[in-house]
Amino acid sequence: MHRELYEVIVQGDVVIVELSLNGTHRGPLELPKGIVPPSGKRMKAPCCDVFRLKDGKIQSFHCYPIVTDSSWLPDETPTR
């Protein structure tokens, strides 16, 4: 998986990054209900990160959406 950055917005000690998480499901994915075997499906999850900095370090980090887009996951419950 890799991040593709679209826009970086800066205001003082706040940095906002619009980006997407892109990747291909090539390995087993562990979920609470079980393991989803590799599907070969591609994912592209746009998101927005808000960093607040203090003394050169990250004081807070908010990632939106909080829950990743799951549209590429199978509907049925995976089996262990």
Add this chain to the structure above:
Amino acid sequence: MADEMSSNDQNKIALAREYFMRADQGRRDVLDLFHEDAEIYFPKFGFGFGRQSFFEMVKGFEGSLEHIQHDYDGLKFIPSGDYLVVEGTSHGKMSGKSWAGGKTPGGRFCNVFKFQDGRISSLHVYLDPDYTGDDEARFRWG
């Protein structure tokens, strides 16, 4: 921060506040705040081009969304150049289930507005559209 804001920043914030209020009230004149060729992004909906696409996005909630209201007092505005980023929460009811951002997992959002000539030229909405947490069981931290 408010003391350091330019009038341009204050205008952007006023416009964003107006957007939230008109959207919550389901007013069609929310489109007047947008450029005709505005770009809209909303999770699962994807990108829409042209301000009418805002209503195409809203149609996705028809029959399930009973009401929504953004929490105006808690909005955090981050203006920068042509952009205005707004972090906040909303509360509402969907398919009989309520959510309240900050108290339930759903209902936190971050909007990235871009302005041109006093109107919105693009709006990217970042949130979990699963407002009432129906999909939580499929995630490790759900």
